[in-house]
Amino acid sequence: MRVPGWLDDTRTSYDAVAVSYADLLRDALACEPFQRGILALFAELVRAQGNGPVADVGCGPGRITGYLHDAGLDTFGVDLSPAMIDVARRDHPGLRFEVGSMTGLELPDGRLTGLLAWFSLIHVPDDEVPAVLAEFFRVMRPGGALLVGFHAGEGSNLKTEGYGGHPMNVYVHRRSPARVAAWLEAAGFTVEAEMLHRPAPDLEGGFVFANR
Template sequence: MIESSAYLSATAEAYDANVVRYAEFVREALNDLPLDRSILAAFAAFVQADGGGSVAELGCGPGQTTAHLRDLGLDAFGVDLSPKMIDYARAAYPELRFEVGSMDALGQADGELSGILSWYSIIHTPPAEVPSYFAEFRRVLAPGGHLLLGFFESEGEPVTMFDHKVTPAYRWPIDDLAALAREADFVEVGRMLREPGEDERFRRGHLLMRRR
């Protein structure tokens, strides 16, 4: 639970303290990232091809990517650990649903979701805890439901902690993260790696997966 996990409390507090600055930083980030938009569009297309249904962005922050999913035609809502981020998202996108919650203990019923987007939101999770997150993703996804992960890729190095602008985070080898997902009963559909842009430090990794 949130109260018993020091790193969850620290993450929530760090984002609570940086809401406005972070929201301004990410507000139009997708505009200049055509490859990122393409993997989000592919995720939306897979969900729609399977009949649509409810999609959660877990770690939604100020809500801009949840709104992007809505614009792609998905029935999307957002969940975030930071109460102040959720307040911001609700004010910015009053037509959308946002709720406070932790990715390791979601309020959704078993098999309730058709899709999950975790867009640079597991990056703050200590590596030993990541399998429990994948287990929770599997629980709330319907069989055949899709999961899209966005993360910082480690570029040939093992899992590596780095000084994220808000709170410490981790870079992952894409093969290692894919292996953990397989152990949680996910099948890889596709992956995308892109090199860092002019104002970015690290390679970006994306994994699109389906629950068995």
């Protein structure tokens, strides 16, 4: 589906929820052994390529950026929301965070050994995804590791509030791992694994590993 103004809506929505989002999710990984395992595998794949710089694209308040840093990766965060970046810098003062858009990363070609998009493609409309993945491909070095996490399933829904009842105006797009893998292959990546996690009967998370 085509969603005009989605970048502005995403920025405004996450500016509104930044502080409460960080408070609600700060310790979420402690209760997610599967997610910790997936991130540990990503870290191992990055280290196997020489452990160069890793971008957490759509980093939000930096909780995953910090987790990967603690796992030994040279990680920095990029997010569309200035308020999210303010919270990330507050909560992780020793790490690098920048305001930026995945539609045009301010990074040179081949800069990254790893790139993580952890539930950050979920607001990108279908017709914009190929351009975003082409940008990911551009900034990664040959052999670099990519991990994409997303809400699995089909269809889109409009999210009008969240994280403590704050107003939001973003579409949440659900995709199958096979669909995301096909997009990645079309962008030039080699897909290594597709995973589906069911933490609850009505909740599915998808994860795709690929390399440049």
